Amino acid sequence: xxxxxxxxxxxxxxxxxxxxxxxxxxxxxxxxxxxxxxxxxxxxxxxxxxxxxxxxxxxxxxxxxxxxxxxxxxxxxxxxxxxxxxxxxxxxxxxxxxxxxxxxxxxx
Amino acid sequence: xxxxxxxxxxxxxxxxxxxxxxxxxxxxxxxxxxxxxxxxxxxxxxxxxxxxxxxxxxxxxxxxxxxxxxxxxxxxxxxxxxxxxxxxxxxxxxxxxxxxxxxxxxxxxxx
Numbered sequence: 001x002x003x004x005x006x007x008x009x010x011x012x013x014x015x016x017x018x019x020x021x022x023x024x025x026x027x028x029x030x031x032x033x034x035x036x037x038x039x040x041x042x043x044x045x046x047x048x049x050x051x052x053x054x055x056x057x058x059x060x061x062x063x064x065x066x067x068x069x070x071x072x073x074x075x076x077x078x079x080x081x082x083x084x085x086x087x088x089x090x091x092x093x094x095x096x097x098x099x100x101x102x103x104x105x106x107x108x
Numbered sequence: 109x110x111x112x113x114x115x116x117x118x119x120x121x122x123x124x125x126x127x128x129x130x131x132x133x134x135x136x137x138x139x140x141x142x143x144x145x146x147x148x149x150x151x152x153x154x155x156x157x158x159x160x161x162x163x164x165x166x167x168x169x170x171x172x173x174x175x176x177x178x179x180x181x182x183x184x185x186x187x188x189x190x191x192x193x194x195x196x197x198x199x200x201x202x203x204x205x206x207x208x209x210x211x212x213x214x215x216x217x218x219x
Binding site for chain 2: 030031033035040043048090093094095097099100
């Protein structure tokens with residue numbers, strides 16, 4: 001089946017710093033989503049981005065479907081950005097596969 | 109406008125018992141997907157319901173079953189509980205294949 005790999009697995013930032021999270025996938029996909037899971041377990045949908053670039057405030061994402069990767073950019077990080085960031089892809093069927101996540105801690 | 113709701117919030121069961129978890133989708137959504145998330149891991153796809161039918165299933169045994177009702181709400185049933193079934197169970201709703209909106213989850217502990 002399709003493999004979804006996220007890097008880095010862990011990331012520690014000083015408040016105000018910028019970062020780039022990467023998601024590689026091993027086969028073509030119908031769509032790709034980025035999520036943020038807060039410390040209480042709630043998953044928030046950040047982007048639905050099968051291709052191209054989108055921006056939402058301090059966050060932006062780019063998916064290059066032909067090269068099978070997606071990037072999530074966080075600028076001017078805040079302590080509230082801490083948590084786990086997941087990339088999830090939908091395969092040719094209706095199955096959504098999540099990566100293992102990037103655990104982000106932003107220090108004040 | 110209420111988002112996705114799940115009940116109960118927490119549940120403790122004994123090995124061998126059966127459990128039913130419930131999910132109400134976001135208004136306007138017609139598709140419900142269920143996921144199991146073990147501690148420290150990403151969510152694992154269990155199955156997806158659309159038009160009251162299971163249209164895709166992940167690598168989970170038949171002990172895991174579900175149902176979708178005409179109002180699009182859904183149930184996840186797990187029979188013959190094992191210790192390894194302890195996890196956070198997440199429900200996500202969407203309008204067909206569009207973006208997922210997740211509920212807060214049900215934390216199941218099997219003792």
